[in-house]
Amino acid sequence: MTENDFNRRDFLKVLGWGGAAVALSGCGNTSIQDGQETVTSYVTLPSFVVPSISNYFNSTCAQCDAGCNIMGRVREGRVLKAEGNPNSPINRGRMCGLGQSGVQAHYNPDRVREPLLRTGDKGETITWDKALGLINEKLNGTKGAEIAFITGGMSGHVQALLGNYMDALGSKNHFSYEAISPAVLRAANKKAYGMSMPRYRIDKAKVVVSFGADFLGAWVSPVHFSQQYAQFRKGTRPEGRGVLVQIEPKMTLTGANADRWIAVRPGTEGVLALGLINALGKAGMSIPADVAAVSNEYTAERTSKETDVSAEQIEKLAALLKERTPSLVLAGSAAEGYAHGSQNAAAIALLNRVLGNVGKTVEASASVPFPQIAPTVGNRSSLIALNDGLAAGKYKVVFSYGVNPVFSAPASMKFKDNFAKADFKVAFAHYMDETALAADLILPLDSAMEDWATVVPEYMAAPEEAGSNTYAQMSFRQPMMEKVFPDTRGVGDILLALLKQRKADEYKPFDDFYSYLRSAVLKNKVALGGKAGDDDEVFWNETLSKGIVPLKGIAGSVSAKASAAGLKLPVAADADPSYPLRLIPAVSASIRDGRNANEPWLQESPDPLTTIVWDSWVEINPKTAAKLGIVEGDIVEIASRSGSIKTQAYLFPGIHPDAVSVPVGYGHEAMGRYARGVGANVFGMLDAVYDKETGELALNETSVKISKTGQRVIIVKEEGPVGGSQAGKPKIAVQVSADKVDLSKEV
Amino acid sequence: MKCFLRSLTLLVGLFFYASSHAADALPTLTTPDDVGPVIEQPIEFPHFRHAGDAKDGGMQINCMYCHTYARRSMVAGIPPIQKCIGCHQSIESVRDKPRIQKLFEYWDAKKAIPWKKVHDLPDFVRFNHERHIQRFYFQQDRPYQEVCGYCHGNVKAMTVAQRQKPITMGWCASCHQKDHLVSANSSKTGHGPNDCFTCHK
Structure with missing residues (x-):
């Protein structure tokens, strides 16, 4: 080697070692920063606070309507993370990703x-005094019938205050709206079991057959059901390990966890349920005469033809249900989002009656003994009523709280235009979302981690030891820290201030919502689990520290009176050749109806099935895609009779070839930096078809056609190639096609 | 070979150049050996008056009377003003001293005092006061002024605190390599943890 051979490689080696040496000695060199940052001590400090050690405060999650009980970890006056409250019968110490993101709603x-006031196209910042004065001014001389309130599902003392305020105004127009609500389920349950939200006992069932109820993802109370599901899957359980069969046209998270996932033709879930009853009868189970009269028509051949599920599958499933009792049959949004959704749900409920599950895995729940705080649940038909009223010019002043109908109403309703017809629109807003943008006065709200409230969940879970059907609960939501932004206010405080304008004398004793809540709770000390002689302060602090108030509820009862009378399922019409595919708007476990879309953790947590992040997508069955010449990443236009969106195509074998699916909640035009412009809003393009019995928007009744736009993108997703990395391994196990698996052997 | 020697010279040279800046002398206890700058504080707090020896006019208050979190928490904690007032509201003799007046101004306004950090470690370092106090003060039963003084020097002689030690990783490690008695009643020794993860998490 010559001197000149000191080549690049050697140089790099030396540089590498040298770099390491510099790094090592650098450790001795890092100087600390003297006197640059401040360490601000407290003025006063409660003795339980030790800097750097966390305190936990019990509260209630506000990210969805399940009302899970949580504990906020608070350190140095900042809430850092939420954990589940282990004493909660709802979530039993667990939480979901959506709940975890609550801190991002708080610090957003x-x-x-x-407070913001619109003048023409401009908005200006105003004081609270002026804002509240303005409301007072606008309401003076407005008749009660001309004032409307649109809110999400509500409960507790905020609801009681709202009720009082509406009474004071003489208004009866409270529209309770949820963009994605189990309204059809409630109505069907009421008919079939005598109560709209009975307790489901997945943990007691040997088989669960779910018709599109995504109970592990986004259905009713997913964290609670996930806990039950964990019990259900335990082989050590006296009943043995449970078997889950999921029947739905688009695979959900629950479908992905099922032992058997059956892709049914969209809308024929009720037919399949009746076909199953018929097959059960054939297998020797006694079917009540009134049910048999309806189900007899649904022979295996006919059912198979209509539902796209093979006769063999139906027979096997019936055998499974007959062999293993108790079972549990659930109806979810995938089965209910049709013009005949209520009929589907009724047919599915019949299965529970036939199988004798009512009273065993469908249990009675209790309701809270105070009707003022009992939950008011929302649905879509109330939005229609409000919209009609607005269109007719019936409402002059409209208050909106906790909902975003401008975003989630189908374009065909023209809600935005009708909303504009009201003279004065007040939005209680957390974000400048689409509805807040359309309002005249925007009142900034405290986050759920800054505010006081009481919450009564709609789905009333009970602890195991309670054992009876009289357990009901009220949960507390309490501030975990000072306000992030000093000029926001709690909804209770705003309502109280508004009430003082009307009934000054009655509400004079209450400085704020806190004192109102405290006095209301102390007044009912005995009913809330205290003793008459208990010290007020001690009782209040103990109650708050627990966060959960068990109540002796009004016992309900379930009856197996599901009737087959009047049950008529339509024969599936042939698809309109110009709109050949069925659109299934999917509800993802994290984004849900879109109210939390501005929380970046939710945008970046991959969808459990497709692993896509930060965008919408359309799921297309590979067979359908092949026919249309679509490959993954093609930007396609999905057009219905009522509108169209463009989004990226994702080929997904877990969807029926006749259907395509796009998640809802994306495609905000406003709301914030993380939500705006991400994905496409599928709510807008839904056809205005409603469930015939409940008037609920039939989410799955929109037919679409798909065309390529010529653009193509690389989908941003977590997943690698199908089958995962195969490096150094022989081929993965050969897949057995679904119909070749003998289900009876799995049992 | 020539090439190898050349590389080696370069490597060794680089190493010495870099490590010449490292603190290599082992520190003696509580003596100042890398004095930091004087830092101006909102109130010129006289540590010597509170913690100093009686012969110097001090009151010999235990460090942990005010920095009460040191034995329970990662941080020693700056006391809440409430704590200062707790004593000073009944010490009339110094009430009209300018520093005390300033203290009461903050208290009356219910405003926190923006103290400047004297010992500010980089954010990637997690130093834990509790572990050190438990080990040396409670288990070994050493005098508190010595234990605190290992890192903070002779604070009882200062007005506002001033950094006395380098507080660098090399300096921390130099003490962690020493053998320390496990407890006051034992002749067994052990040294401080040497895992990266102990401080860098």
């Missing part, structure tokens, strides 16, 4: 910070 930089 896009929160509304001051």
